[in-house]
Amino acid sequence: MSTTAINPTRNNDYPEWYQQVIKAADLAETSPVRGCMVIKPWGWGIWENLQRELDRRIRDTGHENAYFPLFIPLSFLEKEATHVKGFAKECAVVTHHRLEEKDGKLVPTAPLEEPLIVRPTSETIIGESFSKWVHSYRDLPLLINQWANVVRWEMRPRLFLRTAEFLWQEGHTVHATEADAREETMKMLEVYRDLAENVLAMPVIMGEKTAGERFPGAVNTYCIEAMMQDRKALQAGTSHYLGQNFAKGSDIKFTDESGAIQFAHTTSWGVSTRLIGGMIMTHGDDDGLRVPPKLSPRHIVILPVVPKPELGAKVMAYAEELANSLRGLRYGERELSVHIDRRDERGGEKNWQWIKKGIPIRIEVGPRDMEAKNLVLYRRDRPHKEKTILSAADLPARILGLLDEIQGAYFSQAKAFRDANICKDIRTPSDFRAYFTPKNEAKPEIHGGFVLGKWSGDAKAEQELAEMKVTIRCMPLEQSGTNGTCVMTGKPASVDAIFAKAY
């Protein structure tokens, strides 16, 4: 029998552990609509906090929010040839706008003249607006962001990581010059790195995708890549320099300072609810979820321990006094959120519910703590029995520091794990193959982590990679500048790349 709260453990069955953590934390569940999920209040609270943190960063870098249609006319999607090819296989298509009863059965009627696609991404529909908004170089840069739902039909959906409908923000910007657009692309990649590392406590590698992994229609795609605890990679955010491809498709032109008419340069960039999947797989342990304090819907739960009913009112009053002592404090973007769990259930049961939900701090108070004006504090980054006795008077002065320590500990732990699982020593194709070959047939998920090695750019070798289910995650922005041999072909190569199995 398992002695952990989550069964199976990460080592026993990582994919199933992931599902069980989500269930135990009451984050989300599948719905009767294929590939669409229901995000429950605890999961939604995490997403709201993530939105708040990112939204501030998007505004601070000069962008404004707006909202564009859910539907894209089929002909719009075709405006960029590579783009439509990239999304054609996963489009939800609206073809009718009415239901009618026929032979006792409700069927779609009133066919549309032109089918509408539920947006898989919005370059083409937003481009249409931009072509009307941009006339002169004075209108540039145009810096717009949208928070929205998008749909990409998924054959193998997985909660948060790959769902047919997902929620995201998509930034879309227009610039006069390539240099300006490239600067924007990299600026937003850095915003994503900051969000991932300082809010999600998830270390990431910034890099560029290979041609094969580019966003359909982009000139360059940059990404942040994180390592999950099964040592697979998760693409956590992307930022694209789109060149003039979409500007030409959507006719986004402007008169420059010399009076000449030019096509603009555009960018787009997005992160999604997938980040919550990344958070779960980066920080979760065999007792359930661990939510970084900056994202946790609640920071602290106070669990009153009432051994005798007649003491209930007093202990509850003491719990309220503690909660009140924290009132008005702010952590990051919002007020400290303190919850008193008043439910009339077994204390151990309640305690474990909060452990599984990953709340950063649990505080237990009983009659003796009350008399001593103490409290017992448990941190989710420490073993679940490790307690700290604190004086109630010290709590307000200590609490923000404790939350910072937990936030920091999650990042350090994740970074240590990732760094320990990046292999930099592979020089030969045979070593490379061995590294990605499962050591144990019964557990194919146990294999090497990331390889940081040289890549010659050989197309055939990229095919072989695919057969091994390995992909080039990115060519890190930080390049060593050294020469070496390609890990796949043994040919001379100078580009550093990250190779990994991925979600």
Add this chain to the structure above:
Amino acid sequence: MSTTAINPTRNNDYPEWYQQVIKAADLAETSPVRGCMVIKPWGWGIWENLQRELDRRIRDTGHENAYFPLFIPLSFLEKEATHVKGFAKECAVVTHHRLEEKDGKLVPTAPLEEPLIVRPTSETIIGESFSKWVHSYRDLPLLINQWANVVRWEMRPRLFLRTAEFLWQEGHTVHATEADAREETMKMLEVYRDLAENVLAMPVIMGEKTAGERFPGAVNTYCIEAMMQDRKALQAGTSHYLGQNFAKGSDIKFTDESGAIQFAHTTSWGVSTRLIGGMIMTHGDDDGLRVPPKLSPRHIVILPVVPKPELGAKVMAYAEELANSLRGLRYGERELSVHIDRRDERGGEKNWQWIKKGIPIRIEVGPRDMEAKNLVLYRRDRPHKEKTILSAADLPARILGLLDEIQGAYFSQAKAFRDANICKDIRTPSDFRAYFTPKNEAKPEIHGGFVLGKWSGDAKAEQELAEMKVTIRCMPLEQSGTNGTCVMTGKPASVDAIFAKAY
């Protein structure tokens, strides 16, 4: 030639005035997707503020946010017979999940086994989740809210008022008893009244809809009704007691305290981006939009006046000093938003742009103001040339009070207008008809406002009302309790009702 910023004026052509105000304020625009609008940054900022205010009220009344699928399987919609009939004529139907090239043309392929409806409202898909979440009376009440986009196909779309896609919140709650569910229904109606009156500055009448105007599937529908400046009514929010209708359709059952299994009682309630249309039509004037301070994306714009280029830097520094003196102040839910308009354009032009956008306060500062340590302040609730000279030192202490005055003035003006246009004297059917007959054939929009009169409930009379394009907006919660004669039939009647033409 018109001497107002908006052409035509409200009196000349109200519907066209509405479109022109939206354009002049840069709030939104139509899109190439029939009935779907683009919400531009100034319009989106208003929606975000409205969301923030309402979201707090929804949380303060004990609700939690969550998120449910965009799509509803056709069979789910059919779970409540009246419900599906009510929405069948306006459903966007997804029938395929792929595009493929055939004869050089991209066409939908991969038909779905069961068509999916883009949610027009979510009772049936949320009900499916609730049926799994609710087991015992201990799980009740279940109080959930969702912020989402919904689609109802519109043949005559109009920006904000009636769009195929619109944004809203929809509350969905489950209760053990009818009494609890009815209490919830009325509680949320009151939240909507508070939002309309204290945030939108839009006076509303709370009442119940007649059977013919009920939400499809509801037992009772309650609403808040506002009067626009053309004296038509706008339904601004609804709250429904759904009885056990949807609980039976979705199988939401619970074990009560005695161990018996019962169907639950549910409610739903929503307001949408339509409220922005209401705000425009309640407060806009012939110079453009007037945004209540609680909703305005920016509260104050500072317009530096630079007569000679060499004075530019000094005046700009003074403007910054003023802005800094307001830093840290909060108005309502958020920080005071002060914007310095640094654009190198004609002062008059800039001034009028902000008037048309409806910003509450404009502050002009030039070299002389700088020397005198003064500023010139203009309020959007006052004639556009009416200025107040204020000492810079007094500004921080005065500013919140000024915003409150403007917020209050908008409400008072709207209430005075509405109250002056509610006719309570109609006793005979012929007077009733005369009241709603346009006085001027060329301007059919000029007609009477609201009639508060008696209603006998006669079905044939309700048909005749429809022919006159008049509807019963609601039976106000506040009933006089008197007896009288029905304004349509002359029969004895005791129910007070509001009759009006409506959006």
